[in-house]
Each structure stands twice: as structure tokens, then as C-alpha cells.
Amino acid sequence: MKAPPSQLRRIVADNVRRLRVALTLSQEGLAAEAGLHRTYVGAIERAERNLSLDNIERLAQALKVTPAELLTETH
Amino acid sequence: MKAPPSQLRRIVADNVRRLRVALTLSQEGLAAEAGLHRTYVGAIERAERNLSLDNIERLAQALKVTPAELLTETH
Numbered sequence: 001m002k003a004p005p006s007q008l009r010r011i012v013a014d015n016v017r018r019l020r021v022a023l024t025l026s027q028e029g030l031a032a033e034a035g036l037h038r039t040y041v042g043a044i045e046r047a048e049r050n051l052s053l054d055n056i057e058r059l060a061q062a063l064k065v066t067p068a069e070l071l072t073e074t075h
Numbered sequence: 076m077k078a079p080p081s082q083l084r085r086i087v088a089d090n091v092r093r094l095r096v097a098l099t100l101s102q103e104g105l106a107a108e109a110g111l112h113r114t115y116v117g118a119i120e121r122a123e124r125n126l127s128l129d130n131i132e133r134l135a136q137a138l139k140v141t142p143a144e145l146l147t148e149t150h
Contacts, residue, residue, distance in 0.1 A: 008129070051127065053087060053131075056146075068147045
């Protein structure tokens with residue numbers, strides 16, 4: 001097995017934070033909206049968690065974007 | 076917690092199978108390319124597994140698409 005690549009976690013982390021702030025949601029507010037724990041949202045934004053498809057789908061719905069947008073690097 | 080939504084797993088499952096076949100790779104060949112187990116690739120294509128970001132990144136590289144493309148519904 002290769003070592004886990006980390007670039008995608010960083011892209012998702014940055015997108016979650018950017019979109020959350022744009023919606024003027026706190027981490028707690030986003031967590032409630034997505035049905036996740038507040039500390040889990042914090043860990044996602046620090047790229048510490050290896051987020052799964054089901055939670056990507058939940059977060060995308062709460063942030064009003066498509067799952068694909070959450071994985072797309074913005075410049 | 077909400078029940079896990081399943082639409083995204085199905086989209087990813089369909090994309091993995093379509094792209095793998097287009098590259099004339101077997102499940103075993105794709106597994107080797109992505110550093111995953113053959114039975115795990117089968118389970119992904121049956122939408123049984125809640126794939127994580129690190130493995131999405133591995134699969135996308137092996138299938139020569141972006142992670143976002145793997146999550147995008149095709150018609």
C-alpha cells in the first residue's frame with residue numbers, strides 16, 4: 001500500500017472553511033446543519049480527517065454546493 | 076445523526092466501473108494500479124463501501140481523472 005496522499009484533504013479542508021465562512025456559519029452551525037459533531041468539522045478544516053463519501057455528501061448539502069465542487073481546488 | 080445518503084456512492088460506483096472498463100482494466104488491474112485490494116474495488120463498484128478521500132485520490136490517479144470527476148454524475 002502506498003502512503004496516503006494528502007493533497008485532496010487539504011483542498012477539501014480549504015473549501016469547507018471558505019464556504020462555511022461565506023455562509024456566515026460557525027463550525028458548530030455547520031455541524032448542526034450537516035448532522036456532524038462540531039469537533040469533527042474542526043478536524044476536517046485542519047485536514048486531519050479522512051472524510052468519507054457519506055459525510056462529503058452531507059457537508060456539500062449543508063454548504064449548498066455539489067460534492068464535486070467540494071473536491072475542486074480554487075485559486 | 077441523519078441516515079447516510081447513498082446517492083453519491085452510486086455515482087462514484089458507476090464512474091469507477093465506466094472509467095475502468097474504458098481503460099480496459101480488470102478490477103484486479105485497477106486495484107494494483109491504485110494500491111487497493113481487488114475485493115475492495117469490487118465493493119466500491121457495488122456502492123457497498125463508504126470510500127474515503129485518500130482512496131478517492133488513489134482511484135482518481137489510477138483512472139486518470141480528477142477526484143471531482145469521480146464524484147460527478149454522468150448521463
